[in-house]
Amino acid sequence: MHQTSLTFRTRGRGTTDITFEVERAVAASGIRRGTVTVFLQHTSASLILCENADPGVRRDLETLLSRLAPDADPAWVHDAEGPDDMAAHARSILTSNSLTIPVADGKLMLGTWQGLYLYEHRHAGHARSVVVTVMGER
Amino acid sequence: MHQTSLTFRTRGRGTTDITFEVERAVAASGIRRGTVTVFLQHTSASLILCENADPGVRRDLETLLSRLAPDADPAWVHDAEGPDDMAAHARSILTSNSLTIPVADGKLMLGTWQGLYLYEHRHAGHARSVVVTVMGER
Amino acid sequence: MHQTSLTFRTRGRGTTDITFEVERAVAASGIRRGTVTVFLQHTSASLILCENADPGVRRDLETLLSRLAPDADPAWVHDAEGPDDMAAHARSILTSNSLTIPVADGKLMLGTWQGLYLYEHRHAGHARSVVVTVMGER
Numbered sequence A, B, C: 001m002h003q004t005s006l007t008f009r010t011r012g013r014g015t016t017d018i019t020f021e022v023e024r025a026v027a028a029s030g031i032r033r034g035t036v037t038v039f040l041q042h043t044s045a046s047l048i049l050c051e052n053a054d055p056g057v058r059r060d061l062e063t064l065l066s067r068l069a070p071d072a073d074p075a076w077v078h079d080a081e082g083p084d085d086m087a088a089h090a091r092s093i094l095t096s097n098s099l100t101i102p103v104a105d106g107k108l109m110l111g112t113w114q115g116l117y118l119y120e121h122r123h124a125g126h127a128r129s130v131v132v133t134v135m136g137e138r
Helices: A019-029 A056-067 A085-095 B021-027 B055-068 B085-094 C019-029 C055-068 C085-094
Strands: A002-009 A014-017 A033-040 A044-049 A098-102 A114-120 A127-137 B001-011 B014-017 B033-040 B045-053 B098-104 B112-120 B127-137 C002-009 C014-019 C033-040 C045-051 C099-106 C113-122 C127-137
Touching: A002 A019, A014 A056, A019 A114, A019 A127, A033 A044, A033 B098, A033 C019, A033 C033, A033 C127, A044 A056, A044 A085, A044 A098, A044 C085, A056 A085, A056 C055, A056 C085, A085 B045, A085 B055, A098 B098, A098 C033, A098 C099, A114 A127, A114 C055, A127 B033, B001 B021, B014 B055, B021 B033, B021 B127, B033 B045, B033 C099, B045 B055, B045 B085, B045 B098, B055 B085, B085 C045, B085 C055, B098 C099, B112 B127, B127 C033, C019 C033, C019 C113, C019 C127, C033 C045, C045 C055, C045 C085, C045 C099, C055 C085, C113 C127
Parallel strands: none
Antiparallel strands: A002 A127, A014 A114, A033 A098, A033 A127, A044 A114, B001 B127, B014 B112, B033 B098, B033 B127, B045 B112, C002 C127, C014 C113, C033 C099, C033 C127, C045 C113
16 A cells, blocks of 8 residues: 655646656555555546547537536626636536546556546646555555 | 445435544544545435535535436436436436545545535435445554 | 456447446455446446436436537537547546445445446447456455
8 A cells, every 4th residue: 555645736727647647656656456546635626537649639628618617607606716616616526536547567557548637627727636545466 | 444334314405514424434444544435325316525615616516417417307208206316317427426535644635625525416305325445554 | 456357349329237247357356345446448438327227317318418518519629530529538527437336245335226337428339448456355
């Protein structure tokens, strides 16, 4: 068992590929086979497993989420931090805050086209904390 | 490894903060570092990690879900248990039934504003079973 | 700890009940108590926990997802593999690629009405790989 925290500084709404950083934390753990749980300690950002070849997929995903949970929706009562405040919480809940990924040979067992992304849902950049817990055998 | 079942009696559609009960189950396990998997054994309720300070966030979340998956939608063919039957299944699938959260110092590593909620999607109250599995080291 | 890969050949858009195959992998592991993580190595299909009695629920779920993320949406820029390409990625992200389920007595601790389904979101059939990792004690 090995646990570590990673911090990512986002630049506002959009996705950041964190596959490499999580891969590195798994390698550093010395655990060869098991699982890694990636957990985001925030409710206005999220984690997704997304196609990693065409950036158009993430652009379309942004279209989808801004349609399902629009900024400044007149129905939102929670807007203490601005028009993107509630939209960000809604997007977070429609996607994921916790992902568990199998590990083999000390590496994430992702599919060929799978990347692990941190999705910032606020318009402003934030420091986002991710807890990586690796469990299994050496 | 430690596994226990918790039952929550809901009062109909809405959220119940279950952070404390899960925290207590983790403390009782004696495990200090690892993960806890919280699993809901139902398909018409769900688990969410949500902002825990302003109740307006959960009110807006209710607005969002009732818009995405309305009760009594004329398109639903499954309505054996009433107009909220299929809507409840749909809301459950758009959110989560299983969450894995890191544990350190015998506590959930939640962010400052993160609470763990059981979300009842049926209008009537139900008894809901949650299985808590703690894995790690003492 | 025990890890195995399963391959499912889908017949195009729709759900396949994989509860039995995952149950069998858990039984083969010899692990009696713990968790099983089921992970799908694709971004245009997903895993869901769904009501397993009335097929109408899965039909309605299809109605829901095709409404939230329509094929051939004029807004999609990613359509390299056809009009269902981006819709499939979107549906995958609105549902799940990774589920962790508690295990007791060597069996999945699913609720009475819970089934584990592989959801193919492309119109064509595909071979889909699922990694099953069982952790716990004998």
